[in-house]
Amino acid sequence: MNEFELIRHYFTRPAPSAVLGVGDDAAILRPTPGQELHVSVDMLVEGRHFFADVSPQALGHKTLAVNLSDMAAMGARPRWAFLALALPEVDEAWAQGFSCGLFALAEQYGVELAGGDTTRGPLTLSITIMGETPQGQALRRDAAREGDDVWVSGELGLGALAVAQRLGRLPAAGLSDDVLAACQCRLDFPVPRLELGQALLGVAHAAADVSDGLLADLGHILAASGVAAEIWADSLPSLPPLEAERPRWLEFLAAGGDDYELCFTAPLAARQAVLAAAAQAGCRVTRIGRIVAGSGARLLDATGQAIALDKAGYDHFA
Amino acid sequence: MNEFELIRHYFTRPAPSAVLGVGDDAAILRPTPGQELHVSVDMLVEGRHFFADVSPQALGHKTLAVNLSDMAAMGARPRWAFLALALPEVDEAWAQGFSCGLFALAEQYGVELAGGDTTRGPLTLSITIMGETPQGQALRRDAAREGDDVWVSGELGLGALAVAQRLGRLPAAGLSDDVLAACQCRLDFPVPRLELGQALLGVAHAAADVSDGLLADLGHILAASGVAAEIWADSLPSLPPLEAERPRWLEFLAAGGDDYELCFTAPLAARQAVLAAAAQAGCRVTRIGRIVAGSGARLLDATGQAIALDKAGYDHFA
Numbered sequence: 140m141n142e143f144e145l146i147r148h149y150f151t152r153p154a155p156s157a158v159l160g161v162g163d164d165a166a167i168l169r170p171t172p173g174q175e176l177h178v179s180v181d182m183l184v185e186g187r188h189f190f191a192d193v194s195p196q197a198l199g200h201k202t203l204a205v206n207l208s209d210m211a212a213m214g215a216r217p218r219w220a221f222l223a224l225a226l227p228e229v230d231e232a233w234a235q236g237f238s239c240g241l242f243a244l245a246e247q248y249g250v251e252l253a254g255g256d257t258t259r260g261p262l263t264l265s266i267t268i269m270g271e272t273p274q275g276q277a278l279r280r281d282a283a284r285e286g287d288d289v290w291v292s293g294e295l296g297l298g299a300l301a302v303a304q305r306l307g308r309l310p311a312a313g314l315s316d317d318v319l320a321a322c323q324c325r326l327d328f329p330v331p332r333l334e335l336g337q338a339l340l341g342v343a344h345a346a347a348d349v350s351d352g353l354l355a356d357l358g359h360i361l362a363a364s365g366v367a368a369e370i371w372a373d374s375l376p377s378l379p380p381l382e383a384e385r386p387r388w389l390e391f392l393a394a395g396g397d398d399y400e401l402c403f404t405a406p407l408a409a410r411q412a413v414l415a416a417a418a419q420a421g422c423r424v425t426r427i428g429r430i431v432a433g434s435g436a437r438l439l440d441a442t443g444q445a446i447a448l449d450k451a452g453y454d455h456f457a
Numbered sequence: 458m459n460e461f462e463l464i465r466h467y468f469t470r471p472a473p474s475a476v477l478g479v480g481d482d483a484a485i486l487r488p489t490p491g492q493e494l495h496v497s498v499d500m501l502v503e504g505r506h507f508f509a510d511v512s513p514q515a516l517g518h519k520t521l522a523v524n525l526s527d528m529a530a531m532g533a534r535p536r537w538a539f540l541a542l543a544l545p546e547v548d549e550a551w552a553q554g555f556s557c558g559l560f561a562l563a564e565q566y567g568v569e570l571a572g573g574d575t576t577r578g579p580l581t582l583s584i585t586i587m588g589e590t591p592q593g594q595a596l597r598r599d600a601a602r603e604g605d606d607v608w609v610s611g612e613l614g615l616g617a618l619a620v621a622q623r624l625g626r627l628p629a630a631g632l633s634d635d636v637l638a639a640c641q642c643r644l645d646f647p648v649p650r651l652e653l654g655q656a657l658l659g660v661a662h663a664a665a666d667v668s669d670g671l672l673a674d675l676g677h678i679l680a681a682s683g684v685a686a687e688i689w690a691d692s693l694p695s696l697p698p699l700e701a702e703r704p705r706w707l708e709f710l711a712a713g714g715d716d717y718e719l720c721f722t723a724p725l726a727a728r729q730a731v732l733a734a735a736a737q738a739g740c741r742v743t744r745i746g747r748i749v750a751g752s753g754a755r756l757l758d759a760t761g762q763a764i765a766l767d768k769a770g771y772d773h774f775a
Contacts, residue, residue, distance in 0.1 A: 184578030
């Protein structure tokens with residue numbers, strides 16, 4: 140099986156909304172008139188973003204999920220994906236599993252794979268995702284305002300816990316197998332918060348997804364908006380056994396990456412609307428702090444004292 | 458210098474036509490109403506698409522040029538590019554050179570870098586390029602018709618000759634230093650035929666760019682259009698010293714990749730219009746064959762006999 144057969148066999152599915160899909164020099168698309176187009180690119184490298192022995196299904200899911208999460212953070216409806224793939228060799232079983240994982244998630248959200256590129260090389264995956272929002276309504280990072288509440292969806296710390304366990308760096312004992320299994324699921328099959336992102340249009344001010352760690356990703360919102368935030372350590376949501384020992388797991392909750400939850404800000408007057416949006420999306424949301432004047436995020440304990448963490452977020456070149 | 462500083466310092470330039478450029482979860486674009494949107498992705502891997510010691514300027518140019526060439530092959534006006542970059546380490550001198558090469562070409566054609574992703578990993582570069590054409594006018598691969606002329610722009614065989622020389626596989630002697638220098642320039646700094654592609658809208662039928670070799674890329678047009686082609690070996694254009702010894706260099710001309718010329722078909726009635734488009738674009742074009750009934754491309758000598766080549770095109774997994 141050569142390059143072209145691999146593409147035809149495993150990566151060519153109908154893309155009915157495209158004028159022209161896989162197989163020409165470019166795909167041809169007709170964006171919806173009056174909508175703004177959102178475009179984001181993520182690249183995943185073996186040994187850095189995923190372990191070499193991850194199942195191809197999980198990898199197919201995750202490669203698309205992290206891109207869909209960027210669309211969720213803008214409040215965008217995802218429409219088209221493009222996959223660039225460097226593979227060490229033609230491995231049909233791998234391609235079969237990877238494409239299943241990818242297309243299962245794509246179909247769930249009505250995303251079409253409209254093109255891409257395949258070459259030989261160290262295993263590297265890059266997806267370009269495109270989505271749409273009504274004009275002027277996107278959830279941008281620069282829209283947080285002093286007085287806003289800070290919210291986060293779902294649970295924090297699971298992805299980082301799974302990575303730490305895998306690397307043998309998990310603080311000794313205490314977590315049951317089912318908790319560790321839930322963490323592993325989060326790492327392998329993160330769920331992009333697309334319904335929540337779209338439900339927050341016109342409700343939230345600013346948003347970002349938690350890929351590098353809560354404080355790091357919130358930091359991008361703060362820097363872009365020219366504001367600061369107080370985050371209440373005791374409020375950070377996670378699984379019950381982790382919430383029960385919050386101080387022990389605080390670094391994972393506040394600075395652990397790979398969760399793909401949404402962190403967003405919204406005015407006080409929108410509290411009910413935020414909860415209604417979360418209910419509509421079938422997703423937990425938690426108020427974890429507030430936007431204040433200044434710069435940077437301060438993590439506070441129950442007495443209002445600042446807590447210093449060793450690690451504030453993920454930097455690929457650190 | 459960390460990941461974010463690297464992006465800010467070397468890869469953030471004004472993107473005035475974007476609603477929101479580098480620095481959020483996604484870029485926000487407003488496609489031109491009534492135009493179709495073209496999207497293409499290419500991935501370049503060290504040791505496969507470029508030599509490890511290529512200059513960073515050349516690599517920056519080439520990474521964008523091969524994507525712009527896809528837009529040229531559609532007749533599209535390129536508008537936005539997204540760069541995904543895996544780097545073994547932060548190397549400021551490299552980033553400086555690479556970004557200069559990339560932005561110099563981008564500015565020449567009015568393309569804006571509107572986003573991307575940076576990570577650590579084996580040197581891998583992937584660009585997603587987006588362009589526009591008036592609705593229904595794109596040069597598609599499936600539009601070749603029986604009786605069409607087959608044309609090619611510029612000169613063939615130069616990129617493949619430079620690769621062969623570099624690998625010590627060049628058939629012994631006979632080519633002067635200035636010819637070899639011209640081949641090396643083509644390999645390092647290919648010129649995307651954007652003006653020609655756009656000038657051919659409404660004139661040509663089908664088009665593809667010559668990245669994997671003339672016969673291979675023409676083969677995609679033939680397969681998509683359900684037709685065959687006769688190609689006249691003696692007509693294939695190249696540099697004068699290569700044309701003077703055509704039989705010796707035929708494999709490079711007919712099957713060598715990396716030239717990024719346009720191969721296109723047009724009806725006989727459009728011959729004058731093709732030449733006018735080429736003159737407008739400041740680019741040589743040569744009539745090299747014709748579309749006939751059947752399937753596949755046949756390379757013919759001066760007596761009409763079919764010529765067999767050892768190598769028909771580039772397959773990344775061959």
